[in-house]
Amino acid sequence: MKRRFYIESTPRYSTEAAALLSELKKALNIQTLSKVRLIQVYDLFDLAEKDLDRVRTALIQPVRDQEIDESIMMAELAKMPHFTIEWLPGQYDQRAYSAELAFKVLGISPKTQVATALLYGFNHDLSAEDLQKIQDYLFNPINSRLKDLTLPINESRFIDRREPKKVEKIKDFIHMTDSKLTEFKLQMGLAMEFEDLKHIQDYFKNEENRNPTETELLVLDTYWSDHCRHTTFETALQTIDFTESQFKEQIQQAYEDYLALRRETGITERPETLMDMATIFGRYQRKTGELADMEVSDEVNACSVRINVDVNGVDEPWLLMFKNETHNHPTEIEPFGGANTCVGGAIRDPLSGRAYVYQGMRITGAGNVLEPVEETLPNKIPQRRISKVATQGNSAYANQIGGTTAFAKEYIHPGFVAKRMELGAVVGAVREDYVVREKPVAGDLIILLGAKTGRDGVGAATGSSQVQTVETVETAGTDVQKGCASEERKILRLFRKKEVTTLIKKSNDFGAGGVSVAIGELADGVYVDLDKVPTKYPGLNGTDLAISESQERMAVVVAKENAERFIELAAAESVDAVVVAKVTEDPRLVLEWKGHKIVDIARSFLDTNGIRKTATAKVVDSNLPSPLLQRQNLDDIEKTWQNILSDVNIASQKGMNQSFDSTLGRSTVLLPYGGKCQATPAEASIQKIQVAEGETQTAAILAHGYNPYIGEWSPFHGAAYAVIESLSRLVASGGDPKRARLSFQEYFERLDGVPERFGKPVAALLGSIAAQKAFNVPSIGGKDSMSGTYEEINVPPTLVSFAVVPVKTEDVISPEFKDSGHYIYLLPVKEDVTDRIPYEEIKRNFEVFEKIHRQYKIYAASSVRQGGVAESLAMMSFGNRIGANIENISEHDLFRPQYGAFVITTRQALPESEDYIAIGTTLSEYRFDYGQITILGSTLQAAAEDRFEKIYPIYQKSEGFVPKVEARPLSAVKNHLAVEKPQVLIPVFEGTHSEYDTAKAFEKAGATTNLLPIVMLTEADYLASILKFKEALKLSEIFVLSSGFASTEEPAGTGSTMALFLKRPEIQKAVENFLEKGGLLLGINAGFHALVKTGLLPYGEYRQESELLLTTNQIGEFKAQMVTTEVVNNHSLWFATNSIGEEHHLPFAALEGRVVLTEELYEQLKERGQIATQYVDHKGRATLDLTFNPALSDYAIEAITSPNGQILGKMAHSERYEEGLFLNIPGNKAQTIFENAVAAVTTPKI
Structure with missing residues (x-):
């Protein structure tokens, strides 16, 4: 049967509706808006009557949710202003996916399918005009459509019952005249140039003697797109003219250096191209032997360097891989999906190289996110909306896959109104002996693994390569997708196994171009059977299957005899794997569908990449003033300092950063914002290499450099200073710049063959060559995007530099002032009004910095950037609220930009030297004394933090304090288990992401762990997993429900999935x-949810309903930060060695982290001593201040136990800490619950 459900949160728990009400009021300024209702609509198909109650169990959470009868709902809708939004057919629906997963867990028939929609309702007196404003703000026709709830339930949301269209040959293609060919190109909507189409016509006419199929044309359009083959970057530059530029001498020298490098590397016969400029210095260093650490192979999806990683004190050879990637076009038109898949796409590149990807950075470019919504250009999404929704999409994917984002920065520039910059950089690593690189041979099989293929993403590669216009905004629906991060998480887990990776000869991820590119690139000769490609739904034709960019898929080449074993290993991790292709002797790409070869193209023709374009480049000046020579008003020092700190590109972005899980993975060396107040921004992302077993002190620094205004003024200087900034940030973090490796992201306007436009990337890349040569540091990778144009608006000329280097955690430096009485020094860069880049001064600063750190130890360090020394001093002070007495520096030098300079502190005074200037000392008082002026630190901090408060709030109104729970000296359960080596069972569910962190915490404590995937590929797999779980639980002394992902897009989330599993009768027993x-029994975060939903907490036994609930954070959004918890009861075995009043500083990262309970239950828990820990502020007070209690949990409760202390549930992540982590957060970060539990079930040694 078909059935529709309407489900709404009860008033106390409607935090998402309250958050949306607040957002709409701020963004749209609608004075009459007073009420928002969010009602989830579920349409179920092929539902059996007997499953109705179990469906309700999956979709409705008692106490929090209420089901609304359809007749009542229809009556309300007749009176209530409203609209309903559902996803377009083919778009990924995470809520429906999660519902169907929950049904599987409960054993409901897999035939039951779900489609969802979201009903927005508003107060009755809202005008039609204001309703339309709200609808325009929330509704994006690119990925969704309006739903009429008065119509019957419709299956077309996800089922296409039509027979897929036959793939036809293009009639008379090889005989078309040029005019007909031009007309045909427009009709087909091809992204390629006319010359490419003519090239194809000649090939099929003279080589194949036939007309091509529609699929062949679209495959070639994709294969040769700018996105896939960098056609703009490969354009042959016939002449380069920079004689009219005021910087012609510098550019001329860089150009001569470039030509010399071409001669040194023996490639003078090749055309000069942007790509050649981008890669020349790395190629040169490879030839000279200075780049011996770079791994060179046919697999070029990510930068890869060889490093040594200490594991339990022993060095091992590893590969460190990194990659940057943009999703500018998709994010501009569909912010959530575009940013969402940017993360997944970036991760899959090093993952295809077999690296375990664990570290991420997000760099974005936006227009003015603070401008009124009504100032938005026609056919554009408001900048505020793009920024917010893209942040949600990016963080949702990263959080769900288990990726750590410890650095995020959004640059503001009016040019990004043309097209947003959505840029991600990731780092991964793998032991070198886990990697096999072999050339595929005929007979090898190609396995497609991961998610199923849909129509989403068809045309994404060509869409990303096109300039955006009003028309493309309206017709780009299939260009974008949303990803299912849990699918990619499974592939990450699979590729962490040596037996799996050593079976792989070659691997490629499914990025742009889908099957045709991902599999087509694996070998010269490939035969693909498209009928074997798993699909999300019926109705896909051969072209769809060939070019869809559906996410979370990987292709691997294995020897024929290893295919069956590989598929078995994949199935054990719940990864679908199917042989879909084979390597052939004949060097052709052949795609067959329904018995017909719909693609049959010679490799030699594919590899031409179309007709190489030619262009001329002319570098002209912008006529803008230099941002490096900006002059500040020095009449009012305090006001000037405040203005600098409130600049949109300098102000604190802590609120945005708190949207990202920065501690997942047990590897975060520095939090995004450090100090006891978590207010000093880190210079870079620094994460330990994630080793599967044991511990390491080897980490990787990932630093970036970019200033859109320098690039707009002079692309040459913009690129050079991007390199300088990335290396300076790396140095300030304790890294060695001489060992650094670079990767660039270029982003420019559509060039269209215009010489002055081509001059911009030419100047930028020559600037990057000058910087690489000056520092002798190579770029070994990168990505380009050359379509940043909308009508007459262009993105600023952009080259973002990423610098990566390994470092020992003991050498890492963080920027926050550590204590009063420390000496402050400036390693300066003299001002040069000639625009000459002072490389020698900056290199000397790098050397002096390293010398001081080695001889005296630097306690805090900041690289100086656009905001000058004033910016550095202020930001360094915020974290621990330590002030400074400033002297020996002029007002002008205090405020001017000084890229390559450093502000440092030492505990002892340094000997006098010309290399640095003593500019003051730190103060215990939170103020700045400068000559006769005193400025309160709180005044400067407010200037920095208030700028984005309306869009990314840091502070919320405090609800005051609650009483500290008094300890109850009760007797805990007397444990009668005692074994020599305790076993810990950690089941891995769909959405689990902290299993490795939890396992390492228990292994460090002396236990062995069993990570048991709950496989759900088929019903038989699931039943087998249930049996394995029951047997494993019998053999275990400790059972842990690890953390997982939660989302407002899900009816369940990992915690509910766990709970439904635990409620199965055989599992309950x-x-x-x-x-x-x-x-x-322990449950952390999502695991805590599961224990509460089953009644195991707080009651210690299964219950149908509970007066305790874990629900969405009070602000209605995900929040990540460090919290302080205090032990208030310690009679449980979990806290056996902890003292009452003992404080721990722990990571908090949750969307649904709020503990809610009745006053009656609170009194019972307090009396029984079941409240184990509470959130406290800096003074040890149990608090309802969101700064310290980020979910606003009732009574400041963070953790509770069962009545006898046997079961513990907690929200903060105690499992994420080990030695060498969270170095910029003071206090005790090691909570010993794991050691306590293991000791409790271990036989005492005699």
């Missing part, structure tokens, strides 16, 4: 037996 024998 197994858990009860486990507790009966004295086993210990």
Whole structure:
């Protein structure tokens, strides 16, 4: 049967609706808006009557949710202003996916399918005009459509029952005249140039003697797109003219250096291209042997360097891989999906190289996100909306896949109104002996693994390569997709196994171009059977299957005899894997569908990449003033300082950064914002290499450099200073610049063959060559995007530099002032009004910095940037609220930009030297004394933090304090389990992402762990997993429900999935037996959710309903930060060695982290001593201040136990800390619950 459900949160728990009400009021300024209702609509198909109650169990959470009868709903809609939005057919629906997953867990028929929609309702007196404003703000026709709830339930949301269209040959293609060919190109909407189409016509006419199929044309359009083959960057530059530029001498020298490098590397016969300029210095260093650490192979999806990683004190050879990627076009037109898949796409590149990807950075470019919505250009999404939704999309994917984003920065420039910059950089690593690189041979099989293929993403590669116009905004629906991060998480887990990776000869991720490119690139000769490609739904034709960019897919080449074993190993991780192709002797790409070859093209023709374009480049000046020579008003020092700190490109972006999980992975060396107040921004992302077993002190620094205004003024200087900034940030973090490796992201306007436009990337790349040569540091990778144009608006000429280097955690430096009485020094860069870049001064600063750190130890360091020394001093002070007495520096030098300079602190005074200037000392008082002027630190901090408060709030109104729970000296369960080596069972569910962190915490404490995937590929797989779980639980002393992802897009989330699993009768019996024998049970974050939903907490036994609930954070959004918790009861075995009043500084990262309970239950828990820890502020007070209690949990509760202390549930992530982490957060970060539990079930040694 078909059935529709309307589900709404009860008033106390409607935090998402309250958050949306607040957002709409701020963004749209609608005075009459007083109420928002959010009602989830579920349409179910092929639902059996007997499954109705179980469906309600999956979709409705008691106490929090209420089901609305359809007749009542229709009556309300007749009176209530409203609209309903559903996804377009083919778009990924995460809520529906999660519902169907929950149905699988409960054993509901897999035939039952779900489509969802979201009903927005508003107060009755809202005008039609204001309703339309709200609808325009929230509704994006690129990925969704309006739904009429008065119409019957319609299956077309996800089912296309039509027979897929036959792939035809293009009639008379090889005989078309040029005019007909031009007309045909427009009709087909091809992105390629006319010359390319003519090239194809000649090939099929003279080589193949036939007309091409529609699929062949679209495959070639994709294969040769700018996105896939960098056609703009490969354009042959016939002449380069910079004689009219005021910087012609510098550019001429860089150009001569470039030509010399071409001669040194023996490639003078090749055309001069942007790509050649981007790669020349790395190629040169490879030839001279200075780049011996770079791994060179046929797999070029990511930069790869060889490093040594200490594992338990022993060095091992590893590969460190990194990659940057943009999703500018998709994010501009569909912010959530575009940013969402930017993360997944970036991760899959090093993942295809077999690296475990664990570290991420997000750099974005936006127009003025603070401008009124009504100033938005026609056919554009408001900048505020793009920024907010893209942040949600990016963080949702990163958080769900288990990726750590410890650095995020959004640059503001009016040019980004043309097209947003959505840029991600990731780092991964793998032991070198896990990697096999072999050339595929005929007979090898190609396996497609991961997600199924849909129509989403068809045309994404060509769409990303096109300039954006009003028309493309209206017709780009299939260009974008949303990803299912949990699918990619499974592939990450699979590729972490040596037995799996050593079976792979070659691997390629499914990026732009889908099957045709991902599989087509693996070998010269490939035969693909498209009928074997798993699909999301019926109705896809051969062209769809060939070029769809559906996410979370990977292709691997294995020897024929290894295919079956590989598929078995994939299935064990719940990864679908199918042989879809084979390597052939004949060097042709052949795609067959329904018995017909719909693609049959010679490799030699594919590899031409179309007709190489030619162009001339002319470098002309912008006539803008130099941002490096900006002059500040020195009449009012305090006001000037405030103005600098409130600049949109300098102000604090802590609120945005808190949208990202920065501690997942047990590897974060520096938090995004450090100090006890978490207010000093880190210079870079620094993460330990994630080793599977044991511990390491080897980390990777990922730093970036970019200033859109320098690039707009002079692309040459913009690129050079991007390199300088990235290396300076790296140095300030404790890295060695001589070992750094670079990767660039270029982003420019559509060039269209115009010499002055081509001059911009030419100047930028020559600037990057000058910088690489000056520092002798090579770029070994990068990505270009050359379509940043909308009508007459262009993005600023952009080259973002990323610098990566390994570092020992003991050498890492963070920027926040550590204590009063420290000496402050400036390593300066003299001002040069000639625009000559002072490389020698900057290199000397790098050397002096390293010398001081080695001899005296630098306690805090900041690289100086656009805001000058004033910016550095202020930001360094915010974290620990330590002030400074400033002297020996002029007002002008205090405020001017000084890229390549550093502000540092030392505990002891340094000997006098010309290399640095003593400019003051730190103060215990939170103020700045400068000559006769005193400025409060709080005044400067407010200037920095208030700028984005309306869009990314940091501070919320405090609800005051609550009483500290008094300890109850009760007796805990007397454990009667005692084994020599305790076993810890950690089941891995769909959405689980902290299993490795949890396992390492228990292994460090002396236990062995069993990570058990709950496989759900088929019903048989699931039943087998249930049996394995029951047997494993019998053999375990400790059972842990690890953390996982939660989203407002899901009816369940990982915690509910776990709970539904635990409620199965056979699992409930197994858990009860486990507790009966004295086993210990722990749930962290999502695991805490599961324990509450089953009643195991707080009651210690299964219950149908509970007066305790974990629900969405009070602000209605995901929040990540460090929190302070205090032990208020310690009678549980989990806290056996902890003292009452003991504080711990722990990571908090949750969307649904709020503990809600009745006053009656609170009194019972307090009396029984079940409240284990509470959130406290800097003074140790239990608090309802969101700064310290980020979810606003009732009574400041962070963790509770069962009545006998056997079961513990907690929200903060105790498992994420080990030595060498969270170095910029003071205090005790090691909570010993893991050691306590293991000790409790371990036989005492005699």
